Amino acid sequence: MTTREQATNYQHLQTRAEDDVILEIRNASVRFDMDRGSARVLDDVNMDIYRDELLGIVGESGSGKSMFASAILDAVVEPGILQGQIIYHRKEGEPIDILQLEPDELRRLRWDEISMVFQGAMSSFNPTMTVRGHFEETIRAHGADMGERMSHVRHLLSELYLEPERVLDVYPHELSGGMKQRALIALSLVLDPEVLIMDEPTAALDLLMQRSILSLLYDLQQTYDLTIVFITHDLPLVAGIADRLSVMYSFQFVEVGESEEIIRNAAHPYTRALLKSVPSIDTPLDEMSHIEGESPDPVNIPAGCSYHPRCPIATSICVEQDPEFFEVDEDHWAACFHWEEAADAVEYSISSGELTAEDVTVEPDEEDDSG
Amino acid sequence: MSSKEPVISLENIEVHFELGGFIDKLRSDVDTVKAVDGVSLEIGENDVVALVGESGCGKTTLGKTAVGLQRPTGGAIRYRGQDIWETKDSRRSVGDYEFEEIRRSLQIIHQDPGSSLNPHRTVMGQLVDPIKKWYPEMNPGQREENLFELLSRMGMKPPEDYANRYPHQLSGGEQQRVALGRALMLEPDLVLADEAVSALDVSLRVEMMDLMLELQDVVNTSYLFISHDLANARYLAGRADGYIGVMYLGNIVEIGPVDQIINDPQHPYTQILRWATPQLNPDLAKKAHEQEIPVREVDIPDPIDPPSGCHFHPRCPQARAICAKEEPELIDPVGEGTRAACYRADDNHEYWNSPSIDDVEEELTVNP
Ligand SMILES: Nc1ncnc2c1ncn2[C@@H]1O[C@H](COP(=O)(O)OP(=O)(O)OP(=O)(O)O)[C@@H](O)[C@H]1O
Ligand code: SF4
Ligand code: SF4
Ligand SMILES: [Mg+2]
Numbered sequence: 187m188t189t190r191e192q193a194t195n196y197q198h199l200q201t202r203a204e205d206d207v208i209l210e211i212r213n214a215s216v217r218f219d220m221d222r223g224s225a226r227v228l229d230d231v232n233m234d235i236y237r238d239e240l241l242g243i244v245g246e247s248g249s250g251k252s253m254f255a256s257a258i259l260d261a262v263v264e265p266g267i268l269q270g271q272i273i274y275h276r277k278e279g280e281p282i283d284i285l286q287l288e289p290d291e292l293r294r295l296r297w298d299e300i301s302m303v304f305q306g307a308m309s310s311f312n313p314t315m316t317v318r319g320h321f322e323e324t325i326r327a328h329g330a331d332m333g334e335r336m337s338h339v340r341h342l343l344s345e346l347y348l349e350p351e352r353v354l355d356v357y358p359h360e361l362s363g364g365m366k367q368r369a370l371i372a373l374s375l376v377l378d379p380e381v382l383i384m385d386e387p388t389a390a391l392d393l394l395m396q397r398s399i400l401s402l403l404y405d406l407q408q409t410y411d412l413t414i415v416f417i418t419h420d421l422p423l424v425a426g427i428a429d430r431l432s433v434m435y436s437f438q439f440v441e442v443g444e445s446e447e448i449i450r451n452a453a454h455p456y457t458r459a460l461l462k463s464v465p466s467i468d469t470p471l472d473e474m475s476h477i478e479g480e481s482p483d484p485v486n487i488p489a490g491c492s493y494h495p496r497c498p499i500a501t502s503i504c505v506e507q508d509p510e511f512f513e514v515d516e517d518h519w520a521a522c523f524h525w526e527e528a529a530d531a532v533e534y535s536i537s538s539g540e541l542t543a544e545d546v547t548v549e550p551d552e553e554d555d556s557g
Numbered sequence: 558m559s560s561k562e563p564v565i566s567l568e569n570i571e572v573h574f575e576l577g578g579f580i581d582k583l584r585s586d587v588d589t590v591k592a593v594d595g596v597s598l599e600i601g602e603n604d605v606v607a608l609v610g611e612s613g614c615g616k617t618t619l620g621k622t623a624v625g626l627q628r629p630t631g632g633a634i635r636y637r638g639q640d641i642w643e644t645k646d647s648r649r650s651v652g653d654y655e656f657e658e659i660r661r662s663l664q665i666i667h668q669d670p671g672s673s674l675n676p677h678r679t680v681m682g683q684l685v686d687p688i689k690k691w692y693p694e695m696n697p698g699q700r701e702e703n704l705f706e707l708l709s710r711m712g713m714k715p716p717e718d719y720a721n722r723y724p725h726q727l728s729g730g731e732q733q734r735v736a737l738g739r740a741l742m743l744e745p746d747l748v749l750a751d752e753a754v755s756a757l758d759v760s761l762r763v764e765m766m767d768l769m770l771e772l773q774d775v776v777n778t779s780y781l782f783i784s785h786d787l788a789n790a791r792y793l794a795g796r797a798d799g800y801i802g803v804m805y806l807g808n809i810v811e812i813g814p815v816d817q818i819i820n821d822p823q824h825p826y827t828q829i830l831r832w833a834t835p836q837l838n839p840d841l842a843k844k845a846h847e848q849e850i851p852v853r854e855v856d857i858p859d860p861i862d863p864p865s866g867c868h869f870h871p872r873c874p875q876a877r878a879i880c881a882k883e884e885p886e887l888i889d890p891v892g893e894g895t896r897a898a899c900y901r902a903d904d905n906h907e908y909w910n911s912p913s914i915d916d917v918e919e920e921l922t923v924n925p
Contacts, residue, residue: 246760246761247729248758347856364856392612392857393611393785393786393787393834394611395855398850398855400846401846401850404846419758419760420759420835421759422788422837423835425839425842426836426845426846427846445839446839449838450839461837463763463764464759464760465762465766465788465791465792466835466836467788467831467835467836469837471792471796474792475763475767476761476763476767477764481728536837536838537837
């Protein structure tokens with residue numbers, strides 16, 4: 187196993203007033219001990235999540251995104267070992283370290299304050315209970331006002347393009363995958379949480395449904411002062427709605443900044459390569475290309491900067507030391523020694539958009555409005 | 558393509574599934590899903606055709622029909638001009654090709670790479686059978702040499718190492734490459750790739766598609782590429798100068814060269830798919846999110862009971878009364894090879910004088 191230098195990856199934090207931060211993740215690590223060695227699937231991660239922001243977390247599969255999500259709610263599956271601190275700043279009262287909570291305190295916090303839609307969670311419905319039963323059970327368990335909450339549920343369901351009366355009285359298997367997924371999103375919002383963590387929430391949905399749910403999340407976030415952490419491997423999906431984007435590689439964050447800034451001026455060589463490698467509808471075809479090399483094995487993470495075996499501008503320092511975060515611009519950080527050279531080494535462009543929006547956007551016919 | 562027969566031609570293909578059990582059938586109380594409902598399509602030599610559409614639109618069924626894995630309930634499918642099912646059913650030869658030969662020329666790779674490989678056999682084991690079957694003259698040494706060559710070509714180096722791994726010791730991307738290699742080893746004329754990159758991480762999709770194109774040059778095959786994602790379809794078909802076909806509830810509603818489908822779509826459904834596909838440009842992406850989704854209904858109608866007239870009319874923002882009555886045919890509005898099945902593509906259609914569909918629907922509800 188490689189020993190890694192304990193990096194003090196804090197520079198990218200504390201750039202905001204304390205009131206603005208709702209979750210502080212400090213030195214969070216998750217380890218699984220396996221026959222072939224110890225796998226570090228979250229590697230000393232530090233991150234601040236701002237109040238009322240929509241933070242997009244992107245990275246290839248297996249990079250640790252879901253582990254990060256589970257860590258926030260102390261929900262790492264057995265036999266994973268989670269270490270570190272997760273500080274939650276309530277609206278009122280003292281900050282809480284989530285990892286120190288008693289089981290019943292943690293249960294209360296989930297749903298009420300921080301709620302989560304897990305990847306592939308459609309199977310988390312109980313097949314013998316109606317959809318209504320799921321909502322009522324959650325409301326009851328948290329001692330909330332049934333009548334008032336159920337009317338909120340009906341509102342949420344219709345916002346999600348579901349007919350409340352039709353959906354509530356059926357069993358989960360009677361719903362299509364997309365409908366189940368939407369019902370689950372409604373369930374996660376039933377108690378008006380402060381934070382919503384969503385892990386690939388739209389992966390099972392058709393394009394139009396996916397698109398309308400994203401717009402809806404965007405609206406919900408604006409209307410209900412919600413903090414949303416949206417996790418996906420599909421960068422273009424979240425780029426349009428996220429305030430900030432945070433890129434994971436090899437079980438760590440390698441870049442974080444305002445969404446638009448990351449898309450236009452990514453500073454980390456990996457982020458730049460990722461932007462080139464993702465099929466998108468508007469990038470010129472001959473500018474897309476895949477990333478050479480292999481994703482790291484959690485049992486054997488390369489020493490120094492774990493991207494060095496694939497990085498076109500790696501030097502000897504990259505092999506020896508784990509880079510800290512460097513400030514690229516205001517609120518834009520990249521964990522790379524040579525970020526200033528990345529732009530020349532890994533070029534990409536995003537379309538100017540001349541031929542898209544108006545031409546293809548479907549506006550309902552003017553004449554039709556008369557009727 | 559004009560001088561020679563296309564590799565595959567589908568003529569007015571229908572695939573209707575009857576739902577329900579034996580008793581229902583006795584009572585002739587069956588629902589029919591028209592998974593494919595009158596599609597014609599030609600795939601030439603070294604062609605790439607990408608089919609896109611939402612779940613349940615019939616892409617997979619059409620694809621399976623095109624490679625002879627699904628018998629159509631109507632219409633004809635021909636391999637180089639020779640009817641595939643007639644070849645299968647007839648005891649005498651009906652043309653130049655035996656059914657087995659046709660079968661071998663038409664290969665498939667599935668969405669889920671894991672399930673299409675045998676978990677109990679090594680990569681070598683999976684790949685060696687087809688070689689033995691189709692190239693009986695090769696000796697074991699030659700077989701191994703060919704196989705290692707193939708693995709290296711697919712970026713699985715060192716091949717000796719990969720050859721001895723079991724599927725669970727491969728990443729999803731590697732499993733999919735093995736499946737591709739296995740299909741291409743038979744030097745097929747057409748490979749159906751059904752959501753073949755969808756299960757892969759986005760950052761691996763381009764790599765897989767690049768490999769498909771690189772090997773296309775080597776074996777001279779055509780691809781019928783099925784995807785619900787317009788960005789993937791654009792990449793593969795775009796790089797190969799191919800076509801994109803857009804399916805909706807059993808029909809191809811628009812088909813044409815990649816550039817035209819992406820940049821100048823004619824059918825309202827294609828325009829909406831285009832609009833709904835996430836774009837990287839932050840200005841455009843933001844703008845799209847601020848707009849209302851331009852469909853009248855977000856959910857796809859039940860395919861058992863598809864809407865009358867143009868199947869898209871309940872969702873189409875431009876639907877007019879006439880759209881609920883008759884089904885539009887594919888026509889070529891610009892005369893440049895793109896065909897769309899929408900009345901709007903025809904400047905002289907009575908559509909333009911038809912009243913708004915909302916008026917008609919109101920009438921229907923008031924006065925049922
Ligand atoms: N063997 C079958 N028996 C009955 N109905 C079927 C059968 N196969 C497919 N169907 C139905 O035919 C329609 C088209 O199915 P198909 O699998 O071709 O869709 P698709 O476009 O590939 O969808 P997806 O994106 O979800 O894979 C669907 O309504 C499906 O339920
Ligand atoms: S330049 Fe060095 S530090 Fe930066 S990404 Fe490459 S290997 Fe890592
Ligand atoms: S025919 Fe009518 S309903 Fe169908 S796509 Fe065209 S405008 Fe819309
Ligand atoms: Mg399918």
